Amino acid sequence: MVNTVLDKVPAKYRDTALIRLFGLTKVPLLFWLRPKVIELSDKRCSILIPLNRRTKNHLNSMYFGVLACGADAAGGLSAMKHIMQSGKKVSLAFKEFNAKFLKRAEGDVLFNCEQGEEISAFVEKVLASDERQNMPVKIIATCPSIDEHEPVAEFELVLSLKKKS
Template sequence: MSLFKANWGLKLFAWRYIPLIGFCSPKIVRMSSSTLEVTMPHSWRTKNHLGSVYFGALAIGADLAGAFLVFSKAKARGINANFAFKDVQGQFLKRPEATVHFTSNDGDIIDQMLDESLASGERVNKPVTVVVTCPSLHGAEPMATFTLTLSVKAKTKR
């Protein structure tokens, strides 16, 4: 899936099902079979009273980076995949005071989850990791890390 199509899919999904995602204006900037990177601007919509990106906006970005690959991989395979997060753990390391990047390199884990769920017919739960950076101010140094337990149930389309 091209970045253009992925971003249109993200916008349509956000405005139709979860408008709060669209309100934060995320954008997919890198997507491969193993990696997804999403950016979110540092704006009046996403920052808190201290001038850093609000933890709720950080959670939205982590959600997208951890789950959008499920959506795109299921679509590419022609299967239905219902997914949600069972829990989340966040570690806030530094205040992100500019545009933030959310990166997940867990595409292989998502492939395994889809395969396992298709084979068993059951829901599969595994942790995925998202690293938040603020490249314009701190390069690749993590501002926060999230571990989210992704829960996926896949089935073939009828």
């Protein structure tokens, strides 16, 4: 019954509810930031975090800690999608985090991860092994209301997965 109802809800609303529920139960800061899933497909994950009183700094641009949360959410949600599709239990963590802040994010920020297919193959590799595996994941952040093509930040996170016994 629940799956029948969920199948009738548009994917972006269902995915937004999923990430917010995850935030509410596991990472309260993520819930507080109110991320919105724009796209979650086998190829791409796009998450929008609004620039508002909760997310801005003293310069009226997005606080760099919020930018870090957005990158974590975009890479993590993409991996969670593929893990959930596998039906197996996998431990997910980020091992490294590198960021380049290119310009001030003075509007809502869109975080894009374009490595969905690579992450899917990586999950399959992890499931075939008993070892922890690592993969670099790239996230590009833009402010679509200002310039949808010019990045405000670039992130590289090392996704670390291990099949649970």
